[in-house]
Amino acid sequence: MKKLAPILLILILTVISLCGCSDDSHGLSAKAPTTITIWHYYNGHNAEQFDALVTEFNNTVGRENGIIVMSQSMSCANNLEEALWDSVSEKIGSSKLPNIFHCYPDTAIALENKVALVDFDNYVTEDEKLMYVRHFLDAGRIGTDRSWKIFPVAEATEILMLNKTAWDKFARDTGADINDLSTWEGIAQTAEQYYEWSNGKAFFGRDGFANYPIVGSSQLGHELFKVSGNQVTLDFDKESMKKVWDNFYVPYVKGYYSHVGNFRSDDVRIGEIIAFVCSSSAAAYFPSQAILHDGMTHSVECMVLPLPNFKDTAPYATLQEAGMAVTKSTEAEVYASIMFLKWFTESEQNLRFCADCGYMPVSLEAAKADVVSSVSSDTVVNDAIITSLKQIEKYVMYTPTGFANGTQAKEVLERTMPALAIADRAELEAGAVLDEYLTDRHFESWYSDTFSELIQYCK
Secondary structure, three states: OOOHHHHHHHHHHHHHHHHHHOOOOOOOOOOOOEEEEEEEOOOHHHHHHHHHHHHHHHHOHHHHHOEEEEEEEOOOHHHHHHHHHHHHOOOOOOOOOOOEEEEOHHHHHHHOOOOOEOOHHHOOOHHHHOOEOHHHHHOOEEOOOOEEOOEOOOEOEEEEEEEHHHHHHHHHHHOOOHHHHHEHHHHHHHHHHHHHHOOOOOOEEEOOOOHHHHHHHHHOOOOOEEEEOOEEEEOOOHHHHHHHHHOOHHHHHOOOEOOOOOOHHHHHHOOOOOEEEEEHHHHHHOOOEEEOOOOOEEEOOEEEEEOOEOOOOOOEEEEOOOEEEEEOOOHHHHHHHHHHHHHHOOHHHHHHHHHHHOOEOOEOOOOOHHHHHHHOOOHHHHHHHHHHHHHHHHOEEEOOOOOOOHHHHHHHHHHHHHHHHHHHHHHHHOOOOHHHHOOHHHHHHHHHHHHHHHHOOOO
16 A cells, blocks of 8 residues: 555556646647637728737737737628628638628527527626627627627717708708707708708718618617517518608608718718718718819818607717627637637727727727717727717617528618618709608508518518
8 A cells, every 4th residue: 555655646646746737728829829710891981090009919919918909991881791701601702700700690690590609608707898888798689688799899879960060051041950850850951941941962971771770669669670579570560661651751842851872971072961860880981071063172170969760759879890700610719719809809909999090999898978078099090989989978879689580671661761762852853843752652562562571581
């Protein structure tokens, strides 16, 4: 027995030694770096800032821990989603599915039928969660079990942006009240007044049209897409849609609203409109100059206002930005991906990116008006972020529950009413009679056609 004692001691020491060598590296090694890929939809200035932070990570935390992040911009959300489905479908010529990618809830739910996504609850502690704006975290929970599959990195909401230079002249001549721009009804009435004052110029336009009927319908007591388990119920209330119609289609065909360029900031730049609703992240693109009907270039001062709402309803707005999803792969790749996302959303890095690009920080420490103002050097971008942060405090922040065909259903809403308004306005400019477009029968036709398209995605 005495002879066995040294052997047992050696075995015990060996086990202890092995346990001591086991650390929390999860397969990461500075000597043999793990490469992870990110697909994002940032473009232009925002893409440059994002990629600069990726480089910073690679040169610091990444180098220390053996992580190399390769970032690729897909330019826009549509291109990114198409590339994702090409990868999942193993389409000839497609790229390998990335480790991290920008993702909306609808896309995440649809993708989960094909690829496994990481549940961040397994990698982020409760104490770490307290470092984030809770609403932003909750917006990334999907499915019947509300698992956390989308990590917030930068958020945006919708705001109203105004060419204050043009507005001041209009208001001075007509007595128009800026407070009227707080409701959709007031926007329509002001747009009519502006049309008459300006000899036929449009006043307003909007980006991201689908949010208007989705959020507006909820304000009016009807959630358009009710998701319960795997069942989606369409509540396409006709009375609510008539209010949506009366405050967009009708003023549009009358010439009070317009849509010419790719984005409404383009329309302000050419003097086509002077007010528009857009994502707060688009604030950086508001023009500092506009080319008006006289052909001369004029300086433009911007005013940022909260998102309008229907009269006598609780104010609602929706979150605009996609978060990041992570695909399940090797332990090293998953932990490398999580490490990057945590680093990117630490208050210092997150604030630098968001304050420069017009996003709301997701870090609780950074998502404060005075903190953002101390960093942001662009007045318009700063005003957009501050307005957004205040809006989150006062508005019901509506985040639609994602569902498998949600992207297609929202595309129907994005397309049908604006396309009809643009086509009908063209016919009116060619000599058609306005009264024919303002009948209940015309609205009923749009409603019926749109309902038929939507219902096929709500099964």
